[in-house]
Amino acid sequence: MAKRTPLYDVHVQSGARMVEFAGWDMPVQYSGLLDEHEAVRTRAGLFDVSHMGEVVFRGPRALEALNRIFTNDLGRVVDGQAQYGCMCRENGGIVDDVVIYRRSAEDLLVCVNAGNREKDFAWLADHAAGAQVTNESDDWVQLALQGPRAQAILQPLTGAELAKLKTFHFVDGDVAGVPCTIARTGYTGEDGFELFCRPALGVKLWKALVEAGKPEGLVPAGLGARDTLRLEVAYRLYGNDMDDDTTPLEAGLGWVVKFDKGDFIGRDAMLRQKTAGLPRKLVGFVLTDPGIARHGYDVLHDGRKVGVVASGTKSPTVKSSIGLAFVPPALAAEGSTFAVDIRGRPAAAQVVKTPFYVRK
Amino acid sequence: MNFPDDLKYTRDHEWARVQGNRVTVGITDFAQDALGDVVYVELPEVGDVVKKGETFGVVESTKAVSDLFAPVSGKVVEVNAPLVDAPETVNEDPYEEGWMIVIESTDAKELAELLDGAAYRKFVEEEQE
Structure with missing residues (x-):
C-alpha cells in the first residue's frame, strides 16, 4: 500500500484528488491544476512535500x-x-x-x-x-509555501525576521507556535519558504498557514501544479530529466559541479566527459506546431530518432507548449530545430533559452 | 455528476446527441473531471470519415493524453473549431459549448448500441469501484 503523509486526512477532507507518486498517496490537485498554478504565480500556494x-x-x-x-x-x-x-x-x-x-x-x-x-x-x-x-x-513534515505573497502570509505567524532571510538561507523559529526550520527555498520559481516541522505538528502548521493565507488568496496546491511550475523555470525532475545513467553535465547542471574543490565521487568521469565532449545535452524547447510533448516521446531529425523528450507540458503561464529534451550537441544551440514524434505525427520544435518563465 | 437523459453514451466516455442522422459528439462530465484541466484538443477536419470505436481526435490535460473515440460511423460534417483555442471549454461546459464534432451517421443500427444516461451512470459507478 502507498505511504501516507501525516496530512493525508486533511487533504482528503479538503477535496483533494489523491494519486500514487513514488510510492506515496499524494494530492495531485485540489481546486484544479491551472487554478493552483496561477495562484502560486500571482498570490500563494501551499504544498505538502512530506514525501521528500x-x-x-x-x-x-x-x-x-x-x-x-x-x-x-x-x-x-x-x-x-x-x-x-x-x-x-x-x-x-x-x-x-x-x-x-x-x-x-x-x-x-x-x-x-x-x-x-x-x-x-x-x-x-x-x-x-x-x-x-x-x-x-519519517521524522519531518515538510510544507512548501510558495508565491509572491508568501512572506506577507508567513511573517505575522513567526518571530523570525523574514525580510532578512535571503534566498537559500534558513533559520529556526516558531510558526504559529510550531517549532520549524524556515528555509527560503522552493521548486516553483517564485519566492517562498519550505518549512520543516515534527510530524505530530504538521496538521496544526498546515491549518494555520491555510487560515492566515486566505485573505491573501492562498490555495492548497498539488503535485500537478508543482510539476508545471517547476518545468516553466526548467528545474530538473529526477526520473524524468536525469537518472542513474545521466551525468550532471548532460542534464545541464554543470553549474553545480565544482571541479576545483578537490576530489569527489564522479569527478574523474565527468572531467573525461568534458574533454571528450558530451554525448547528449538536455535543452529547453518550444513546439512551433500544435500539440504537447510528453516524457519519452522521440526527438527526430531528418526523419531519424536522435533523442528523447525528458519533460513536456503546456505552460499555463507563457501558454506555449514547452519541454526539455536530450539531443545531440549539434542540435543543442539556441534556435536549432528538430521534430517531436507525437504519437506518429512529427511536430516542429525549436531550442530556446531556459527558463521559460522568469518572475518579475 | 451530470449525465443528461437526452444524450447517449459510450463506454469510452463520449456522449452523443442524436438528431436524425446527425450525431453531435463530446466527452462526458466524468471524462473531463477525470482528465483535469484540458489544455489541448486535436480534432478531425470536415469531410473526414470516422468509424465507430476508432479514434477521431485527442484531448490532453496538463497531465494526461486521451484518445477520442467515435460513437458512430460516418462523415464529419461539423467541427467545433473554437475549441482548439479555448480547450478549457471542455471542462467548463462539456455538453454544450464543449461539443467536438458532428457526424453524419451512416449506420442507424449503431445508434441502438449506445448507452442511455442511466446505463452510463451505472457503468461509471462500477468502473470507480
Whole structure:
C-alpha cells in the first residue's frame, strides 16, 4: 500500500484528488491544476512535500564526508545556508539531486527525492567516511509555501525576521507556535519558504498557514501544479530529466559541479566527459506546431530518432507548449530545430533559452 | 455528476446527441473531471470519415493524453473549431459549448448500441469501484 503523509486526512477532507507518486498517496490537485498554478504565480500556494526524505550527517567528519559525495561545494556556504547539487556514482551517473542544509560543519541535512529515499540513504551510509548518518525521513513534515505573497502570509505567524532571510538561507523559529526550520527555498520559481516541522505538528502548521493565507488568496496546491511550475523555470525532475545513467553535465547542471574543490565521487568521469565532449545535452524547447510533448516521446531529425523528450507540458503561464529534451550537441544551440514524434505525427520544435518563465 | 437523459453514451466516455442522422459528439462530465484541466484538443477536419470505436481526435490535460473515440460511423460534417483555442471549454461546459464534432451517421443500427444516461451512470459507478 502507498505511504501516507501525516496530512493525508486533511487533504482528503479538503477535496483533494489523491494519486500514487513514488510510492506515496499524494494530492495531485485540489481546486484544479491551472487554478493552483496561477495562484502560486500571482498570490500563494501551499504544498505538502512530506514525501521528500531527509538524511542527516553529524560529527567532526560530516562536512568533509558530504563534500566528497556532493558535486557542489559545501565549503562555499555558511552555516544557515543551503545548496543545491548532485550526488553521483563513480561513472558520473546521478544518484539523486538534493538540497543540503548546512546547520554547521558538523550537522548537515540532505533533502532527497521521495522515490530515492532508500537508495540515497544506502548510498550515503556507504560513504559516511566517519560521519554519523541518520535517516530522518519519517521524522519531518515538510510544507512548501510558495508565491509572491508568501512572506506577507508567513511573517505575522513567526518571530523570525523574514525580510532578512535571503534566498537559500534558513533559520529556526516558531510558526504559529510550531517549532520549524524556515528555509527560503522552493521548486516553483517564485519566492517562498519550505518549512520543516515534527510530524505530530504538521496538521496544526498546515491549518494555520491555510487560515492566515486566505485573505491573501492562498490555495492548497498539488503535485500537478508543482510539476508545471517547476518545468516553466526548467528545474530538473529526477526520473524524468536525469537518472542513474545521466551525468550532471548532460542534464545541464554543470553549474553545480565544482571541479576545483578537490576530489569527489564522479569527478574523474565527468572531467573525461568534458574533454571528450558530451554525448547528449538536455535543452529547453518550444513546439512551433500544435500539440504537447510528453516524457519519452522521440526527438527526430531528418526523419531519424536522435533523442528523447525528458519533460513536456503546456505552460499555463507563457501558454506555449514547452519541454526539455536530450539531443545531440549539434542540435543543442539556441534556435536549432528538430521534430517531436507525437504519437506518429512529427511536430516542429525549436531550442530556446531556459527558463521559460522568469518572475518579475 | 451530470449525465443528461437526452444524450447517449459510450463506454469510452463520449456522449452523443442524436438528431436524425446527425450525431453531435463530446466527452462526458466524468471524462473531463477525470482528465483535469484540458489544455489541448486535436480534432478531425470536415469531410473526414470516422468509424465507430476508432479514434477521431485527442484531448490532453496538463497531465494526461486521451484518445477520442467515435460513437458512430460516418462523415464529419461539423467541427467545433473554437475549441482548439479555448480547450478549457471542455471542462467548463462539456455538453454544450464543449461539443467536438458532428457526424453524419451512416449506420442507424449503431445508434441502438449506445448507452442511455442511466446505463452510463451505472457503468461509471462500477468502473470507480
